[in-house]
Amino acid sequence: MNPELFHADLEAKPSALADLAAWLEKEPLTLPEGLRRVVFLGMGSSRYAAGVAALRLRARGFDAYAEYGSAAATFPAGPETLVVPISATGGSRETLDALARYAGGPSPVVALTNVEGSKIAEGADQVIPMLAGEERGGVACRTFQHTLVLLLALESRLTGAARDIPELVRRAAAATSDLLDRRDDWLATALELLDGAHGVYAIAPAERMSSAEQSALMVREGPRRPADACESGDWSHVDVYLTKTLDYRALLFPGSRYDEQAMDWVRQRGSTVLTVGGHVEGERASIRYRHDDDPDVALLTETLVAELVAAHWWRAA
Numbered sequence: 001m002n003p004e005l006f007h008a009d010l011e012a013k014p015s016a017l018a019d020l021a022a023w024l025e026k027e028p029l030t031l032p033e034g035l036r037r038v039v040f041l042g043m044g045s046s047r048y049a050a051g052v053a054a055l056r057l058r059a060r061g062f063d064a065y066a067e068y069g070s071a072a073a074t075f076p077a078g079p080e081t082l083v084v085p086i087s088a089t090g091g092s093r094e095t096l097d098a099l100a101r102y103a104g105g106p107s108p109v110v111a112l113t114n115v116e117g118s119k120i121a122e123g124a125d126q127v128i129p130m131l132a133g134e135e136r137g138g139v140a141c142r143t144f145q146h147t148l149v150l151l152l153a154l155e156s157r158l159t160g161a162a163r164d165i166p167e168l169v170r171r172a173a174a175a176t177s178d179l180l181d182r183r184d185d186w187l188a189t190a191l192e193l194l195d196g197a198h199g200v201y202a203i204a205p206a207e208r209m210s211s212a213e214q215s216a217l218m219v220r221e222g223p224r225r226p227a228d229a230c231e232s233g234d235w236s237h238v239d240v241y242l243t244k245t246l247d248y249r250a251l252l253f254p255g256s257r258y259d260e261q262a263m264d265w266v267r268q269r270g271s272t273v274l275t276v277g278g279h280v281e282g283e284r285a286s287i288r289y290r291h292d293d294d295p296d297v298a299l300l301t302e303t304l305v306a307e308l309v310a311a312h313w314w315r316a317a
């Protein structure tokens, strides 16, 4: 893994998204007919993206689950159950092991990967390419963003919503460019506010939980600092306890009806909260960007803040 190349991978996000939007315009996803259930399989950031996709599908009345590839058992195979193994590298052992339980069976298998001809493609009936280009830094960042896009496209196809996903991707590219172009206005503040003795906490609503999880992963994977993720409502049952004893510093992605409940404790305990894409009372600072009022753009874009913070600390280490 290499911090300079990771940084370059982040800089290339807008152009990779533009290519993905153009591809989606030309190649609408095709799926087998008669599906009633979806089982996503993955590890790390691939599973984070799947968790949000499954929640969204369930909210639209579709049976959907995001499982760890490493779980010893997952949903039984059947012709109405679509199995979607997700692996950017196409080689995570746990995801391949889970896929092996379905390969050649009654479930259709549609794999998502960024590496053509990788192991994961061998057990799949169909492969959807992530089209994120090579991540030379060795850290999944563009692939995470593209996985989310493709899972939104899958959702649109499964639910018959017929959403204009290419247009959403172009808006996310504009939002991403805006954050990159204006980083001199916000990055120094973010670095200062999040740099504490006890690590970084990331908080997001359930519908964008992947943003908190991926943000915490970036801080662990690059600069190897302690970091963790918490859901905004769950925060009052889980992370609130840390605010009494730690120098608690958090990145908050607003949008939950329970933000204020958490912020009440944050204000009382004098903890540090930096918001991304919106405001809450008691924040120390806020990072705004183009189209941040659209929750789907936010889902696709907001992890860039933690990724750039992680890249900076990693390069300086």
Ligand SMILES: O=P(O)(O)OC[C@H]1O[C@](O)(CO)[C@@H](O)[C@@H]1O
Residues within 6 Å of the ligand: 043, 044, 045, 046, 086, 087, 088, 089, 090, 091, 092, 095, 139, 140
């Ligand atoms: O999507 P993949 O390639 O299976 O990787 C899963 C996870 O493993 C890592 O590659 C780290 O080993 C992460 O970057 C990623 O989140």
